[in-house]
Amino acid sequence: MTQGDEITIRTARPEDAERLADIAEQAWQPVWRESRRQLGDELFEQLHPDAVERKRRAVAEHVTDYPAWCFVAEGGGRVVGFLCARLNAGRDGIVAEIGNNAVDPALRGQGIAPKLYEHAMALFRERGQRYVVLTTGLDDAHAPARRAYEKVGMTPVCPTVQYVRAL
Ligand SMILES: CC(C)(COP(=O)(O)OP(=O)(O)OC[C@H]1O[C@@H](n2cnc3c(N)ncnc32)[C@H](O)[C@@H]1OP(=O)(O)O)[C@@H](O)C(=O)NCCC(=O)NCCS
Structure with a gap:
């Protein structure tokens, strides 16, 4: 893909699974690096064993299990990003x-x-969803x-922090 290529969004297909897992593996590297830096190697390995494989599997399984709620961005004929979503959380199924x-x-x-x-939020609205939530x-x-997230109007609420102490 080159600068200026149009980005289109479509529903994922089963054959996208491997590419999505590859993007996930590359994209999460800075996240795992920072987590490992903060937790230390030993605790990181305890809390996030097989982090790469688990992330790959979670993404690939979402494509298979919820194909209607996995979206991919394409540019220059190549998949360049993805989003996994779920509907009907919350008591009345509106989240x-x-x-x-x-x-x-x-x-x-x-x-x-x-x-x-x-793209996802427009479809959520069409399906009667009244809120969208996520955790980061x-x-x-x-x-x-x-x-x-904030660029598309999401607001941070209820921030949490993890504490740790070696024993
Ligand atoms: C989160 C993510 C999907 C955003 O994708 P994106 O298409 O780059 O989003 P945007 O273009 O809106 O950029 C968002 C911000 O990223 C930062 N950014 C810009 N270029 C960047 C780069 N080369 N590398 C890292 N961050 C960059 C900027 O702060 C940018 O905001 P700005 O446009 O106001 O400058 C992407 O950063 C990613 O894959 N991150 C790793 C996986 C992850 O954290 N997923 C979310 C888990 S909750």
Whole structure:
């Protein structure tokens, strides 16, 4: 993909699964690095064993299990980002949830993720959803994600922090 290529959003297909897992593996590297830096190697391995494989599997399984709620961004004939979502959370089934989402690290900062969020939110509304929620980190590695979410009008609420002490 080159600068200026149009980005289109479509529903994922089973054959996208491997590419989505590859994007996820690359995109989460800074997140895992920061988490490992803060937790230390031993605790990171305890809390996030097989982080790469688990993330790959979660993304690939979402494509298979919820194909209607996995969206991909395409540019220059290639998949460059994705978003996994779920519907009907909450007591009355009116809350949609955005889950794993990522953009090819080489193509960040071009507004690709906000296009995915807007696409998903339009479909959530069509399906009677009245809210969308998601959870992300407050660490530096998640700053691009927080920025992208806030660009499409999401508001941070109920921040949490993890405490740790060696025994
Ligand atoms: C979160 C993510 C999907 C955003 O995708 P995106 O298409 O780059 O989103 P945007 O283009 O709106 O950029 C968002 C912010 O990223 C930052 N950014 C820009 N270029 C960047 C780059 N090359 N590398 C890292 N961050 C960059 C900027 O702060 C930008 O905000 P700005 O446009 O106001 O400057 C992407 O950063 C990503 O894949 N991150 C890793 C996985 C992740 O954290 N997923 C979300 C989990 S909750």
